[in-house]
Amino acid sequence: MKQTAFAKFWLLAVAFFVLSACSDMSSEPTLDLSNESAFEASVEQVMQSLDEQSQTEFSDALSLIMFDELMAGTSAGMPEEEIEQAIYQRLHGKTGEQVIQDMEENL
Template sequence: MTILIRSIFVLFLALGVAACSSEPTFDATNDQTMEASMEEMTKDMTEEEKMELGQAVMSIAMQVGFSSMGDEEKIEKELKEKLHGKTAEEIIEQANGAK
């Protein structure tokens, strides 16, 4: 779970920093690209929009955590697969569909 917690922390840290342009996507290639892409995705967002995206990421992470039965490597891989290449809007829509 520590890898998942670290990844979520990086995502929320990036949300706090802020960053977004036309339609940037999440890049889950490595920790640096995840942070940079999240900053780009959120830079023009309001605090409410950042909160909505953060909640969406958390919802997806929880779903992945439960379905992976705590296997850290599987959780990290599946979470990256679910988020990679998606816009903020697509991530939110995915989370809303998962509820």
């Protein structure tokens, strides 16, 4: 019986360490577009994680990407909800560097 409890303990310990290794505890903050207040808070967190030059690049990239989606949606006659969804799909969950990279690759 003691061996079984000991084996369970080690199995749980190994599982914990494997899961810990798989999750990135020091991950960069990402954009949260689930609602307006979450978006504002996440933009602030992303900005704080970047150096001064990257902050400027991120701010410019974020504005340009949102404007690009707005113009594309408006030109296509999309309803406001669909434009918001397009912006959400393009930006939600991205880090500051990923937003900058998106702008560099697509605009």
